[in-house]
Amino acid sequence: MGVHSLIYFLLPLLFSLAVEASHCSTQGVPWVRNIGELPQDNYGRPGLSHITIAGSLVHGMKEVEVWLQTFAPGSHTPIHRHSCEEVFVVLKGSGTLYLASNSHLKYPGEPQKFPIFTNSTFQIPIGDAHQVKKD
Numbered sequence: 001m002g003v004h005s006l007i008y009f010l011l012p013l014l015f016s017l018a019v020e021a022s023h024c025s026t027q028g029v030p031w032v033r034n035i036g037e038l039p040q041d042n043y044g045r046p047g048l049s050h051i052t053i054a055g056s057l058v059h060g061m062k063e064v065e066v067w068l069q070t071f072a073p074g075s076h077t078p079i080h081r082h083s084c085e086e087v088f089v090v091l092k093g094s095g096t097l098y099l100a101s102n103s104h105l106k107y108p109g110e111p112q113k114f115p116i117f118t119n120s121t122f123q124i125p126i127g128d129a130h131q132v133k134k135d
Contacts, residue, residue, distance in 0.1 A: 029059050035068060047075025047134075071095065071134035079131045086124040088132070090116050095134040097122055103129035 042048045048071060055065035100111040104127060124130050
């Protein structure tokens with residue numbers, strides 16, 4: 001069996017598994033969902049669109065949450081921190097990450113500024129205060 005034959009064999013098998021999985025659910029939520037049909041919120045921040053793709057409250061996950069966020073020009077998150085790591089993948093656009101790695105100190109000083117851009121990724125350590133601003 002050649003490599004091409006194997007690929008053609010696996011693709012229908014994977015497709016059929018995906019179709020079967022979409023009919024299953026966890027806590028009434030389908031495994032395969034259309035992102036365009038998921039609820040959006042802006043948390044009171046004009047210019048922000050937030051969609052929880054997968055998360056603990058809605059989907060029963062224990063360790064991971066995945067969000068899709070869209071920022072209008074000039075919009076930003078509040079300065080905040082998390083009790084877990086956070087990873088960003090920038091699909092399109094540019095902005096600035098403000099990161100205060102020493103925000104737990106009595107006098108944390110000014111946050112560091114990092115440019116973010118299309119196809120960039122960055123991570124935020126546990127407990128570090130941060131803010132993301134769209135250009």
